[in-house]
Amino acid sequence: MxxxxxxxxxxxxxGYVGLYAAKRIMKKMRYGEATVTVVDPRSYMTYQPFLPEVAAGSISPxxxxxxxxxxxxxxxVLTGRVTTIDQDRKVAVVTPLVGEAYELPFDYLVIALGAVSRTFPIPGLAEQGIGMKGVEEGIGLRNHVLEQLDKAESTTDENVRRKALTFVFVGGGFAGAETIGEVEDMARDAAKYYSTIKREDMRFILVDAADKILxxxxxxxxxxxxxxxxxxGIEIYLNTSMDSCVDGHVVLKNGLEVDSNTIVWTAGVKPNPALARYGLPLGPRGHVDTAPTLQVQGTDYIWAAGDNAQVPDVASRKAGVENAWCPPNAQHALRQAKVLGDNVVSGMRGFPQKEYEHSNKGAVAGLGLHKGVAMIVMGKMKIKLKGRLAWYMHRGYHGMAMPTWNRKIRVFAxxxxxxxxxxxxxxxxxLETPREEFYEAAKPAPAPAAAAAPAQKAKAS
Structure with a gap:
């Protein structure tokens, strides 16, 4: 530093907002006008809409x-966490990955912490659940699913086999539907290489508390x-939820009980809980409360956007929808980040702020190779697509939304x-325990029983 x-x-x-806001600020600033400091526990940004394809092996992590x-x-770029913020002194406390925490003064502040998985106190979930918010989880899910096929192929215990080949996904939004679609596709392909496993032997279950998916x-x-x-062949249970999953025994609200080694949790997101320690005005669900200019309410030097912000949806409110807020998706995050970056530079120079206004352009979702749904909004007209064409729309949109040409080219490759x-x-x-084999080879061997006996006699004498 x-x-x-x-x-x-x-x-x-x-993340998405932090990266794009910082890029926008540095593009608009004059040379030497300010210092931009980005703090995050990871040294990289993850494009989360591609995590289902990472789990399926369609894109390299x-x-x-x-x-x-x-x-x-x-x-x-500082790798660490901002643990507290003193707004009176304009000082943030940064806790690095290694070493003591230290204070970092600032003049202008951008809150872009994003969201974390929204969980509930369900018995067994913390021990058994697999999230889908980071690339590590996408890689882990892929390895885990393929390992279950290895286990099922190698065992003679029918109960072990059935548990390994049962996959439960909780949450039917974009993340859940896309992930189960991609993983089922991958498992179907992988089964061709196993002599005793067919797709019919596997059981995929999707659960959602709502009355619809997507x-x-x-x-x-x-x-x-x-x-x-x-x-x-995917079983879908709506208007139900998971009561418990202790030791992989899944109990659903509708009475269904199954044993599964794979429980994927994609039941929504919530703002990063670290926001509660920053002393910022928060909305009823824990989001930072912002004005249409993305300025945090009651301040003129703090901005927030993305999944951790409660941003008024100006376009919807003009159309007559009261109390409309921008949904937490990449479409809004990208556009908010650009407006936020412009407003930070304007605020630094004493110029007026610009309100964020964006009309929904639709949504796209992939459900495996050559399968998808898409809704494209063009003015007052909505174009609805499904199947292969929608899948092309999904890949085209997200491929171009991927940050940097370097990553765009690699994804398309x-x-x-x-x-x-x-x-x-x-x-x-x-990969999850890379030192295990070396540890086993390097740890001291136990003393032979014959050699240990004289040593014990000498100690006794």
Whole structure:
């Protein structure tokens, strides 16, 4: 960390909003006008809409993450967490990955912490559940699913086999529907290489407390998506929830009980709980309360956007929808980050702020290779697509939304190779414990019983 007498713009969070806001600020600033400091526990930003394809092996995990230091070469990038903020002194306390916490003064503040998985106190969930918010979880899920096939192929115990081949997904929004669609696709392909496993031996279950899945694309496409997944042998239970999953024994509210080694939790998100320690005005669900200009209510030097912010949806309110808020998706995050960056520079120079206003352009979702749904909004007209064409729309939109041309090209290269080469179905579960084999080889061998006996006699004498 360098010291500077220039004003400091502190960006808390290096996700989608943090990365794009920092880029925008540095693009608009004059040379030497301010120092931009980005603080995040990870040194990279993850493009979360691609995590289901990472779990399915359609995209290399390295290609969906963007190194912050490479994209922001003129910014300070600190790997750590902002634990508290003193607004009176304009000082943040940064806790690095290693070493003591220290104070970091700032002049302008951007809150871009994003969201975390929304969980409930369900017995067994913390021990058994797998989330889908980070690339590590996407890699872990892929390795885990393929390892279950290995276990099922190798065992003679029917109960162990059945538990390994049962996969439960909780949450029917974009993350849940896309993940189960992609993982089922991968498992179907992988089963071709196992002599004793067929797709019919596997059981995929999708559970949601709502009365529909994929609500973001509307009721008709949501119904089509449900029917499509069911046609692939996926069981879908709506208006129900999971009561417990202790030791992999899943109990659903509707009375269904199954044993499963794989419980994937995608039942929504909530604002990062660290926000509660910053002394900022929060909305009823824990989001930072902002004005339409993305300024935090009651301040003129703090801005917030993305999944951790409660941003008024100006376009919907003009259309007559009262108390409309921007939904937490990549479409809004990208556009909010640009407006936020412009407003930070304007605020630093004493210029007026611009309100964020964006009309929904629709939504796209992939449900596995060549399968998807899409709703495109063009003025007052909504175009609804399903199947292969919607899947192309999904890939095209997110491929172009992926930050940096470096990552765009790598993602499209992965997709192109996938058209000609078969999907990889190798599980690298040892990645999670890479030192285990070396530890076993290096640890001291126990003393032989014959050698230990004289030593004990000598000690006794």
């Amino acid at each position: 360098s010291t500077t007498e220039r004003p400091r713009i502190l960006v808390v969070g290096g 390295r290609h969906v993450v963007v190194p912050l230091r490479r994209v922001l070469p003129k910014a300070e 609500p973001e694309v509307g009721p008709k496409l949501g119904t089509w998506g449900k029917e499509h997944l069911e046609s692939r 992965d997709w192109t190779l996938g058209m000609f080469l078969k999907r990889e179905v190798v599980a690298l579960g040892a």
